[in-house]
Amino acid sequence: MSKQHGGSPxxxxxxxxxxxxxxxxxLAPHVQEVVILERDEALPDTPAPRARLPQGAHTHMLWSGGADAVENLLPGTTGTWLKAGxxxxxxxxGMVSYSPAGWYRRxxxxxxxxxxxxxxxxxxxxxxxxxxxxxRVRTGVKIVGLVGDRSRVTGVQVLDAARRTEVMDADLVVDATGRDSxxxxxxxEIGGPAVRETVVDAGVxxxxxxxxxxxxxxxxxxxxHIQADPRSGKPGQVATIVPxxxxxxxxxxxxxxxxxxSADANLYEAFARGVRHPLAADFLARAEPxxxxxVYGRTANRRRRFETARMPAGFVVLGDAATSLNPVYAHGMSAAAIGATALREVARTCAVDAPRFAAKAQKAIARPATAAWLLAVGQDRFYPGAIGKPPTFADRLAARYVHRLNQTAIGDFGVVxxxxxxxxxxxxxxVLAAPGVLISAARGLRKPLLVSxxxxxxxxxxxxxxPLRTEEPTGSSHQ
Structure with a gap:
């Protein structure tokens, strides 16, 4: 297929x-046309499950940083969500949270x-x-590969629903195909660079x-939210209820x-009762399943360092395709949304088809992803059996400081x-190294720990x- 955009990007x-x-x-404000290529045969026109989103059935939290980014990109989206329930x-x-240091005040x-x-x-x-x-969106399309060479990507090769091969030219290709990228x-295949990859997998x-x-x-x-304690030396068990x-x-x-x-429904609430505190199980016992x-188990933290490779022009990677995170910290969506706003900011100052656009955009996208990565692996490296580089002395010092902050936060609003x-x-x-936070951490608790x-x-x-049901713990104990 030749370009249909009259010479515009x-x-x-x-x-x-x-x-x-x-x-x-x-990208829409900065190009003539954006074409989204999707492998699903159709995208739902209602809030319905997608065929190729196995993690969709699990609990998601979109933090305010991510929600604000979405609203900034698409004004009115928050209202759409709220009107839909x-x-x-x-x-x-609005959170009852049991941290490794104890109950947070509200x-x-x-x-x-x-x-x-x-x-x-x-x-x-x-x-x-x-x-x-x-x-516009084209569904039922499988991506076969990139078109171009080591200096520039000029499009993608696809198979359509009828298994016909087609080349779609593009001034910019953005890979947002997720963990399976x-x-x-x-x-x-086009002579491009090898990309360094780091994996930290706690086996969640x-x-x-x-x-x-x-x-x-x-x-x-x-x-x-009943959090795990990575310092306990035990498996990190978590229970979360989100309205x-x-x-x-x-x-x-x-x-x-x-x-x-377990995937066994009869053991579900028993597991919830065996985490560090049984509060979630107590609420579930009074609700109808x-x-x-x-069950879902593809939860490794995986970081591909596209921003440090000698990437061809015209190709950018966003979201889980570049940095996928353990979902327990709920940062994947927010990191992707903030990364998309970074992509837009680069497009405001640099033409999308300019030779350096992709490199600038990839570095900008990497910043929020790196922040989320450090939050995740800073915890996951400490769990028994975790795959990846073991925690260093600096990692251990940082973890001790974060624990001190969590404990101080129980009685200090500024640290919270x-x-x-x-x-x-x-x-x-x-911001956690700001003078006021450091002083508060050194001073410690200003209010006593909560006992309940x-x-x-x-x-x-x-x-x-x-309770509608009673469950007894089976094989789990409070950590």
């Missing part, structure tokens, strides 16, 4: 998921989380992107299930190697705000009800 985006649609939104959950007051709102299914989040973005006049192979396995929210909990309900649309709770239980949850338990700035990806991790979950009377009232 055309961008081709590989993948019609979260990262791909946001890449299209970022998503929750805007204030942080930290201070006044500083940040927020969008509580919704992945299907709804993707649908809201897709609506906004497909409304852009110069964006074949970008290193495609680059090798997820087991997720939907529950009907009990009476009185369908609105203004907190996230319940989502349709009066449901999205529940995910997970563990690193040696303590995985919906559907089966879904700094930690949440970083966790929600609204500020870089360097900081529940409101309304939340406690739910626990005062008789």
């Amino acid at each position: 055309r961008a081709v985006v590989l993948g019609g998921g979260f990262a791909g649609t946001l890449a299209a939104a970022a 998503a929750h805007r959950i204030p942080i930290p007051n 201070w006044t709102e500083t940040h927020y989380v969008i509580g919704a299914s992945r299907d709804l989040i993707d649908w809201g973005i897709r609506l906004g992107v497909l409304a852009l006049p110069n964006v 074949k970008a290193p192979q495609w680059l090798e 396995l997820y087991a997720s299930r939907r529950y009907g929210a009990p009476e009185g909990t369908k609105t203004d309900w907190p996230i319940v 989502i649309e349709d009066g449901q709770w999205s529940v995910s239980l997970s563990s690193t190697q040696g303590g995985h949850p 919906i559907g089966d338990v879904v 705000q700094a930690l949440t700035d970083v966790m929600t990806m609204q500020k870089p991790a360097s 979950p900081p529940l409101t009377p309304r939340e406690q009232h739910v626990l005062d009800r008789d």
Whole structure:
């Protein structure tokens, strides 16, 4: 296929998921045409599951840094989500969180989380992107490889639904095909560079299930999050409940190697009762499960250093295709969204078809991805059996400092705000080394540790009800 854009730049985006649609939104103001190529036979026009998104059934949290980035790229998307039933959950007051250092207090709102299914989040973005006049989507298309050479990518080779080979020319190709990206192979085939890859894998396995929210909990309900303790020497077991649309709770239980949850529905709540605190299990015992338990295990942290390779012009990699993260930290979507805004900022100052555009964009995209990577591997390296470079002395010092901050945050609002700035990806991790934060960490707790979950009377009232089921721990113990 020859260029159809009259000499003006055309961008081709590989993948019609979260990262791909946001890449299209970022580039649309700066090119004549954006074509999204998607392997699925069709993309849902409702908040429905996608055939090739196995992680879609699991709990997702879009932190405020990522949500703000989406809204910046596609104004009105937050309203679309909320009208469709998503929750805007204030942080930290809307989260009952048991950290490795103890229960966080529920201070006044500083940040927020969008509580919704992945299907709804993707649908809201897709609506906004497909409304852009110069964006179109082709489905049922398999990417075969890149077209070009080591100096410049000039398009992609595809197979259409009828298995016909076709070449689509492009001034810029953006790979947003996710964890299964074949970008290193495609680059090798055109004489491009080898790309350094780092893997840190704590062996996390997820087991997720939907529950009907009990009476009185369908609105203004907190996230319940029981964190693991990477310093314990035990498997890192986590339980998370997030309110989502349709009066449901999205529940995910997970563990690193040696303590995985079961796909057996009869053992699901028993696992939740065996993590570091049984609060999540207590709430689940008063809710009705919906559907089966879904298990997912492709959770390794994988970083491909495209930004340091001698990449050909005209090719950029975004989202999980470049940096995929352990989902337990919920940073994948936010990192991709902030990366897409970085792509747009480069396009504002450098023509998309300029020789240096791709290199500049790749470096800009890497910055938020690197921040999320360091947050994830800084924890995952400490779990028993983790694959990858073991923690160094510096890693151990950093982990001790973060633990000190977590403990101080229990009684210091300023430290809570700094930690949440970083966790929600609204500020870089360097804020944790600000003088005020360092002084607070040295001073330590200003309020005592909480001895029980900081529940409101309304939340406690739910626990005062008789459980619908009783479960006993099977093979798990409190860490």
